[in-house]
Amino acid sequence: MSINVPRGTKDLLPGETEKWQAVEELIRDTCRLFQYKEIRTPIFEHTELFTRSVGDTTDIVQKEMYTFTDRGDRSLTLRPEGTAPVVRSFVENKLFGLPNQPVKLYYTGPMFRYERQQAGRYRQFVQFGVEAIGSQDPSIDAEVMALAMTVYQKAGLKQIKLVINSLGDTESRQAHRVALSAHFSPHIQEFCSDCQNRLEKNPLRILDCKVDRENPLMATAPKLPDYLNEESAAYFGKVKHYLDILNIKYEVDPNLVRGLDYYNHTAFEIMSEGEGFGAITTLAGGGRYNGLVEDLGGPESPGIGFGMSIERLLLALEAEGQTFENLPTLDVYVVAMGEAAKDKAVSFVSQLRQNNVSAEMDYLDRKVKAQMKSADRLNAKFSVVIGDNELESGKISLKYLANGNQQQLTFEEIVENFTEIASKATEELA
Structure with missing residues (x-):
């Protein structure tokens, strides 16, 4: 009887692993240029870490996590994303006390989500991400996006675009939440059971629903930018100002909300525009998460970061017919x-x-x-x-x-x- 690789996973064989090594070296060199230091966290964490940070109304927590009970009757989860473990480590190891702030970290490693396998998406996938924790300066938002764009450009990708949005502060999101609830409530029975549950807990998550994305009410839903208060609008303006300084082209998409509850203010995605890449065009996504460090027991330490799939980077390179080359400590x-x-x-x-x-x-x-x-x-x-x-x-x-x-x-x-x-x-x- 033969035993095959589990569904949603794959072996990386010689001839392919060299491509991974080249990408990993490029990532390390780029992070060195930007002065981000590597951090490595466990592959599994206490389940509460993800339910508290990612959000119990998200698809990740509700449908996609690999959760098990160990022999000590503790609920553990294979990490589905990288930000929460890094922030947990930041708090537990008191990195907020280091003399150099913000603390700029990067990681690479396997993540796990139970979802339907398709091109570039696996149940075990490798994610590269960065986290800059300890600064609320909008120029570091621009730097984080610049780092992600630099990785893709150095790898050789040409047909990519940066899409940004502002999710606003707590006051702005609450005003938007009230408007969303009023918009969807009269017709909520037309939506899936998940959306019906989200209406009371977090109506913003309805906009991220994969089942009801074509419902006409989605297109006419209140847009978050219309509810930004003066402070949030000014912050977003500064982020765009620094992107302009860096000559980074971007599009503003008021429907971009991201799929994790800890995001606020800046949210962004980098997408492939290459022909034949497939229906799912997102290569990387991230945003600001002011408040997450405090939620996990640390002091006030605003942060921003992103995650990108190495599998999807390689797939995009293949779609464009591109190869990649290496790069070359603080000068x-x-x-x-x-x-x-x-x-x-x-x-x-x-x-x-x-x-x-x-x-x-x-x-x-x-x-x-x-x-x-x-x-x-x-x-x-x-x-x-x-x-x-x-x-x-x-x-x-x-x-x-x-x-x-x-x-x-x-x-x-x-x-x-x-x-x-x-x-x-x-x-x-x-």
Whole structure:
């Protein structure tokens, strides 16, 4: 009697594993450029972690989790997603006490969901994700999206698009929730039993229903952006502002809600537009989850992150006929003084990274002295300070931190000639 691989899983054989290794190396190199550090969490967790964080009205919790009782009569679940375990570890290991904030983490590993197998979707799949915890600065929202887009672009994908939305703060979502309830209530009997249960608990989840997605009431449902209060609208405006600075094209989709309850404010998905990719076009998704750390017993620590399926990345590459190539520790720490300087810093850091120079900046609006201490803790090779004078002259001092030597250069000269500059500085120190 032969025993086959379980339904919804697959073996990765030689010839295919090399592609995975190349993607994993690309991911590690990209995270190194952006200064995200690896974290590894257990494959199974206490079931309560997911029911509390992901939400007991979501499809994941209601229908897709692999849950079992161990010999100690404890309910355990194979992890269906990566954010909740990372946040649990962040709280349990008191990472909120580290001197460098926000804490920027990434992970890769298998996740498990009981769902119908189809192209690029398995019951065991490998997810790469990042979590930036400890900052409510909208520029780090843009950075997280930029990191995801960078992985796809470095892998060779060309036919992709970024779709964004704002889910607003608690006040905004409550106003939207009341409107949704009033909209669906008169006709709720037309919907599936899951949606009928969600009407009272969380009507937003009705919009994420796969059974009733074609119901006409879905198209006319109240749009969340119409209920954003002034603070939420301003935050979303800043996120778009930083995406514009980074020259990242995006579309705003007021129907984008994501399938997990912990999201608020920024939500986004990256989709494939490649021909023949299939009906399910989402490659990656994520968003902001202010409040999740507190829900799991930690202090106030706002966060944002995303998850992407490695299987779907490889499938998209195949659909486009693309291959991928590798990339090459902190080279430059950029210090900004003032809002205008920060805008330039966001752009300058992006340009350095695009030229394979590892770069970092401050996301907590700290004073210059504190930013320089951060550069020291990160063992940066060089530092740059941008202020009003530098913006006016177009020149900045590139300081080699090993000996304090510095030279006046334009932004463009540093970006274009960094490898040569760094090599010469090292030679002079020797």
